[in-house]
Amino acid sequence: MKRPTCLSLASLLLFCVFSSSYVRANPLRVMSFNILTGGASYGPLSRTVDVINAANADVIGIQEVGGSAQSIANALGFYYQGFNSDLAIISRYPITQVLGQGVKLLLGPSHEAYLFDVHLAAYPYQPYDIRDGLITTEAQAIAQAQASRSVTPILNGMSSALASGSPTFLVGDFNEPSHLDWTPAAAAAGMHFGMKVNWPTSRSVANAGLVDAFRALRPNEVTDPAFTWTPGSPAPNISANEVHDRIDFVYYKGATVTPTAAKTLGYNANDGSTDIALQPYPSDHRAVVVQFDLPYCFGIGDLNGDCAVDTADWIQFRSNQLTDLTGLTASQAYAKGDLNADFHNNHADFVLFKKAYDARNGAGAFVAMLAAVPEPATSWLAIIGLMGFLGSNRRRIGGRKSIR
Numbered sequence: 001m002k003r004p005t006c007l008s009l010a011s012l013l014l015f016c017v018f019s020s021s022y023v024r025a026n027p028l029r030v031m032s033f034n035i036l037t038g039g040a041s042y043g044p045l046s047r048t049v050d051v052i053n054a055a056n057a058d059v060i061g062i063q064e065v066g067g068s069a070q071s072i073a074n075a076l077g078f079y080y081q082g083f084n085s086d087l088a089i090i091s092r093y094p095i096t097q098v099l100g101q102g103v104k105l106l107l108g109p110s111h112e113a114y115l116f117d118v119h120l121a122a123y124p125y126q127p128y129d130i131r132d133g134l135i136t137t138e139a140q141a142i143a144q145a146q147a148s149r150s151v152t153p154i155l156n157g158m159s160s161a162l163a164s165g166s167p168t169f170l171v172g173d174f175n176e177p178s179h180l181d182w183t184p185a186a187a188a189a190g191m192h193f194g195m196k197v198n199w200p201t202s203r204s205v206a207n208a209g210l211v212d213a214f215r216a217l218r219p220n221e222v223t224d225p226a227f228t229w230t231p232g233s234p235a236p237n238i239s240a241n242e243v244h245d246r247i248d249f250v251y252y253k254g255a256t257v258t259p260t261a262a263k264t265l266g267y268n269a270n271d272g273s274t275d276i277a278l279q280p281y282p283s284d285h286r287a288v289v290v291q292f293d294l295p296y297c298f299g300i301g302d303l304n305g306d307c308a309v310d311t312a313d314w315i316q317f318r319s320n321q322l323t324d325l326t327g328l329t330a331s332q333a334y335a336k337g338d339l340n341a342d343f344h345n346n347h348a349d350f351v352l353f354k355k356a357y358d359a360r361n362g363a364g365a366f367v368a369m370l371a372a373v374p375e376p377a378t379s380w381l382a383i384i385g386l387m388g389f390l391g392s393n394r395r396r397i398g399g400r401k402s403i404r
Contacts, residue, residue, distance in 0.1 A: 038066025061117035118172035235267035301356030
C-alpha cells in the first residue's frame with residue numbers, strides 16, 4: 001500500500017497559513033467495478049484502466065481483481081490496498097488505515113472518509129431460479145437469498161466508520177438485486193417476471209442507514225433500470241435467456257454527503273443501461289460511478305474540521321500545548337495543534353492560532369474568548385500579557401541601543 005508523504009500536506013498547511021484561505025474539497029467520485037478475473041480476460045489490462053479513466057473516478061472498489069491491483073494503481077498513479085485475490089481498493093487519496101474490507105482515506109487535513117468493498121456469492125442466483133421456475137413466490141426468493149449470502153459481516157466491520165459521522169461508502173458486486181428495483185411498479189410494468197421482491201441484502205444495507213446513491217439520484221426503476229448485469233460476455237454477446245438486473249451498487253452515509261451525479265459504464269450507449277460507452281469493453285459487468293459533494297472547508301486553526309475556528313478548537317489546541325508530535329502523521333499532528341507542520345505544538349503555533357481566531361471572529365475575539373473559557377484560560381491570559389510586555393520591552397531596549 002502506498003503511503004502519504006508529509007511534504008505535500010505540510011505544503012498545504014503552510015499555504016493556508018500565509019493565505020488565510022479556506023479550501024473546499026473537489027467532488028469525490030466513487031466507483032464500483034467488477035473487472036472480471038483480473039481485468040485482462042477480454043484484452044490487455046489497459047482497457048480496464050481506460051474504463052476507470054473514463055469514469056474520472058477518485059476511489060474505486062474493485063472485485064475479481066486477481067493480481068492486478070498494483071498494476072492498475074501504478075497505471076493511474078494512485079494508492080492501493082489489496083485484501084485478497086478478489087477485492088482491492090484503488091484511491092487517488094492516501095490510505096491511512098485498513099479496516100477489514102475497507103480503508104480510511106485522507107481527503108485533506110483533518111478530513112477523512114471510509115470506503116468498503118464487497119463481493120457476495122454469485123450462486124445460487126435467485127433471478128435465474130425465478131426464470132427457470134424453481135422459485136415462484138416472493139417469500140421463496142427472500143428465503144433463498146438469505147441462505148445464499150449475507151451482508152452482516154461487512155456491516156459489522158463498518159460499525160466504527162458508520163458511527164464516526166465521517167463520509168462512509170460501501171461499494172461492490174452484491175450478486176443480488178435491490179428492493180428498490182423489484183417494486184410493485186416494476187412488476188406491474190412486466191419487469192422481473194412480474195414479481196415484486198423485497199430483497200434482503202439491499203434492505204439490510206438500507207436498515208444500517210446507508211443510501212443507494214444511484215437510486216437517490218435516478219429513482220425511476222421502470223424507465224431507468226440501469227442494469228449492471230450484463231453488457232455481454234464478452235460484450236455485446238448476450239445469451240437469449242439472460243436475466244438483466246442491477247447488482248453493482250454505491251452506497252453512502254454521512255450528514256454532509258450529497259450525491260450529485262450517477263453513471264454506468266459499458267459497451268453500448270443505446271442499450272438503455274449504459275451512460276458512458278467504451279468499445280471494446282473489458283468486463284461482463286457494467287461499472288457504476290457516483291459523484292458526491294463533500295463540502296468541507298479547511299482554514300488554519302480549524303482543528304476539528306467543522307468549518308469554524310472557535311472555542312472547541314482552542315480547547316483541542318490547549319490540551320496538546322508544548323507537545324512533541326513526532327511520529328504522528330501530518331494530519332494527526334495538525335489536529336493536535338501543529339499549525340506550521342513542524343510536528344510540535346509550541347509558541348509559534350500559538351501565535352498562528354491567535355491570529356487565525358481573530359481573523360475569523362474579529363479583532364480582540366481571542367482574548368475575549370479566553371476570558372469566557374473555564375480554567376486554565378486565566379494562565380493563558382497571563383502568558384499573553386507577559387508576551388506583550390516582553391515584546392514592548394525588547395522594542396524599548398533595542399531603541400536605546402540604536403542611539404548609542
